[in-house]
Amino acid sequence: xxxxxxxxxxxxxxxxxxxxxxxxxxxxxxxxxxxxxxxxxxxxxxxxxxxxxxxxxxxxxxxxxxxxxxxxxxxxxxxxxxxxxxxxxxxxxxxxxxxxxxxxxxxxxxxxxxxxxxxxxxxxxxxxxxxxxxxxxxxxxxxxxxxxxxxxxxxxxxxxxxxxxxxxxxxxxxxxxxxxxxxxxxxxxxxxxxxxxxxxxxxxxxxxxxxxxxxxx
Amino acid sequence: xxxxxxxxxxxxxxxxxxxxxxxxxxxxxxxxxxxxxxxxxxxxxxxxxxxxxxxxxxxxxxxxxxxxxxxxxxxxxxxxxxxxxxxxxxxxxxxxxxxxxxxxxxxxxxxxxxxxxxxxxxxxxxxxxxxxxxxxxxxxxxxxxxxxxxxxxxxxxxxxxxxxxxxxxxxxxxxxxxxxxxxxxxxxxxxxxxxxxxxxxxxxxxxxxxxxxxxxxxxxxxxxxxxxxxxxxxxxxxxxxxxxxxxxxxxxxxx
Numbered sequence: 001x002x003x004x005x006x007x008x009x010x011x012x013x014x015x016x017x018x019x020x021x022x023x024x025x026x027x028x029x030x031x032x033x034x035x036x037x038x039x040x041x042x043x044x045x046x047x048x049x050x051x052x053x054x055x056x057x058x059x060x061x062x063x064x065x066x067x068x069x070x071x072x073x074x075x076x077x078x079x080x081x082x083x084x085x086x087x088x089x090x091x092x093x094x095x096x097x098x099x100x101x102x103x104x105x106x107x108x109x110x111x112x113x114x115x116x117x118x119x120x121x122x123x124x125x126x127x128x129x130x131x132x133x134x135x136x137x138x139x140x141x142x143x144x145x146x147x148x149x150x151x152x153x154x155x156x157x158x159x160x161x162x163x164x165x166x167x168x169x170x171x172x173x174x175x176x177x178x179x180x181x182x183x184x185x186x187x188x189x190x191x192x193x194x195x196x197x198x199x200x201x202x203x204x205x206x207x208x209x210x211x212x213x214x215x216x217x
Numbered sequence: 218x219x220x221x222x223x224x225x226x227x228x229x230x231x232x233x234x235x236x237x238x239x240x241x242x243x244x245x246x247x248x249x250x251x252x253x254x255x256x257x258x259x260x261x262x263x264x265x266x267x268x269x270x271x272x273x274x275x276x277x278x279x280x281x282x283x284x285x286x287x288x289x290x291x292x293x294x295x296x297x298x299x300x301x302x303x304x305x306x307x308x309x310x311x312x313x314x315x316x317x318x319x320x321x322x323x324x325x326x327x328x329x330x331x332x333x334x335x336x337x338x339x340x341x342x343x344x345x346x347x348x349x350x351x352x353x354x355x356x357x358x359x360x361x362x363x364x365x366x367x368x369x370x371x372x373x374x375x376x377x378x379x380x381x382x383x384x385x386x387x388x389x390x391x392x393x394x395x396x397x398x399x400x401x402x403x404x405x406x407x408x409x410x411x412x413x414x415x416x417x418x419x420x421x422x423x424x425x426x427x428x429x430x431x432x433x434x435x436x437x438x439x440x441x442x443x444x445x446x447x448x449x450x451x452x453x454x455x456x457x458x459x460x461x462x463x464x465x466x467x468x469x470x471x472x
Contacts, residue, residue: 053288060284064276078280085284089291145262153270171232172267178234197228200263207266
């Protein structure tokens, strides 16, 4: 039981990692962080369903938000979140205290990637080279980005490969720390940092492209 | 810091995830480098566009209900066995632990004095004090209220298998206010109640076929207790008045 649970808590990565798992050089500049330090804390706090509800239900909106952005569809997001909560319920005994939201979001993310790899394989990015620096920046008019409306920003996010999209969602919408994102995505903090940078660089280019298209309409 | 080093750090800087030393170096570079400062501003604009425009999806109510139902129906299978350090599990069993402790404590209080009898009168001492406290607590100081020893003494007749000596010492400051039957040392005993100023005094008397002994004063829980035997009678004086006054009364009774 424990073995299975730990596998759930550390989501299987469904896409080729390349050398991305190695910490990039800038990672050395980051504060060192012990990922899943909560694991060391052997205090099981989920003793019954009241505990489960109290600990995990407050994160339902965050769970749905992540799934909805990853799947880009209400019905699929609902299925995945329900599936994730059932899994969390089943393996609640393996939760050892610590960051409940990160623990739950890791399960949601894992369920979402399982769903994508079964149904929408083509949406996953080809091999990601996480050691790559962000794409060389074309100078963009800051005012163009500031004037971008909701539809434009959403479209730009949806165009991102899921692996980049989740970074932006977890950081700028769910407001997770890099350490928490590292827990949820089971990636080194350096990789989180470089993916987030690349995701924002792509967003910047996409918003510029979209607003240029909108302007010429 | 040169531009090449600075560029990969903009996002972490904006997310406040850089260590302070690196962050200071970067800020110094941004102050000097117009190109990097502008790129930093672009990334900041992207970040704020996402958080202000993208919107947050909230879980639909039917999904919430479905999950709540699933939780209610679950038995939380797959729970890891409790470990010794599993404080939560200990807490969930605390009523049983508390009950066991309480029963053990009660048994100890009830039986230890019998199993390990201390000095002959140690258990009796507690009994006597408890009887005194009880008598003042429940407004049951006297069954017969009288300062006349000729009323009090006959009252005991038929209630006890002995006739206690009853004397009033009002002249000396200890006024007899009545008597009652109490139960001490596994027998019915006479309790004579005296009053001295604001203080009440219980004098417990019962026959004991042992040689006389002189008064021995002790205290328990703030009460003064005096014990002596006189004329084949066992006397216990319990009161909250001063030891001197107790000695005085004991002298009168022992006379």
